[in-house]
Amino acid sequence: MADTGISTGQSAAAVRALSVTYRRGARLVHAARDVSIDIPRGRIVGLIGESGAGKSTVLRALLGLTKPTSGVVEIAGTDLSTVSAKAALALRNRIQVVMQNPYASLDPRWSVADSIAEPLRARSRQRGSEPMSKDDIARRVGEMLDRVRLPTSKLHSLPRELSGGERQRVAIARALSVRPAILVADEPVTALDNVTTAEILGLLEELHAEVGLAILIVSHSMSVIAQLADDVHVMQDGRVVESGSAESVLDHPQHPHTAMLIAASRYLDEWDGSGPELTTAAAR
Template structure:
């Protein structure tokens, strides 16, 4: 099952170079280190502080998410890896308040949003957005791309002062968003089924950043894409994080992608964070046995 870590490291980097470098022609470990650098260095207070978050599904004996705590710095990309069913997506849904946590706090911009409901929660919704794994399911098939892109602004953006995506007119706003994710403006009038998988995922990213959130939860954003599109979407996300000063919680079971994107990595198993470390320490011998097992699989 397990291979020596040094051997695994070679195969992991080989995997990393496969996707983006086919297009970009960069592939050294230094280039990745530069890509991972946080937007703002220094001791800024964390933009997201999660403490003791627990979620148990009705009828389940064990919690899906068990006492998870972590901090996400401003401009940082924090990776979260773990096998399927370990609770990564449940954690994401709890952070977005799509599902309710049983216990714990979610400090977002200094305010605990876990106990808030209805109108009190609404102003905080803009600060955290999500990109799901399957863009086909994340877009309403009966809405044109422009209508999907406008939804967040019409609900939450009017109350906020947007700087990068300031709303002047409907067309200009949509065009600006599509430009930001490197899509042609002609796609605005199309329906999701008329777009490729990679284009759809770019649209969901555009929608998520349209109201300039502080935190973007990326729940396996490249899992349903082909290798070329995966690399292109990861490049796009890196660029957006830098230009918009976003903080990412990057969830994936793809250790190579997480290592490429993140400054810090958390490893989740059976609902618990079992390991948390700087990305460059991924191959350290001190890693948790489960982390070493994950590395050896890659």
């Protein structure tokens, strides 16, 4: 993989003073307003907020899928608008994404092996990247399968032949195959049952600890955020209304909207604020 070698400071990625305005007919939708979020190297950052708050918009801007109306997207300390398209692509290559619905994000016609190999093949074809041989790719696919603890017997399975948790493991293996520095996860466990959720969260924690992966995770579940996140940002109506360590934000919310989100999450019985694995302190 081509490495740009740019490493200025401790930020893996960031949006600074990001605003995104969509036009819906004659109306303007201010989906992100002056949002600044830093994803420090090796940390897990949680992003919470009610539906429509602008969370996915921030993620899309970070991934280059939505153009900012104003503000800066930075990767490894470099403002992407200040570098060539080629350099911006090389920096974007550091970020990979896992979405809510692994069934939709995996091509139904592709086997597990092909799903995981595809980003490697695409990367290998990119100008300036080191080409990988078939054997290299097969080896990396095997490593990734091992890493997400899927048996090699699943290599030739199609998505429809896998459970939801297995599909999400394939999606994670696929995202990590190109060895990103940053993983962006938009509601990665929402579609999964409790046991599978615990397994996938455990896997993300392990990958974070083993390879120092920085993670930006969006979740409506406070227990997911409490278990994983070091830092938390709370969005409401396009704005970040509260930011801080997971402990301070979840245990002592300062903004009424944060308190409301926590109460709503408790009401849904996802997080009752008690029990050994449910407080942020005990989750570490």
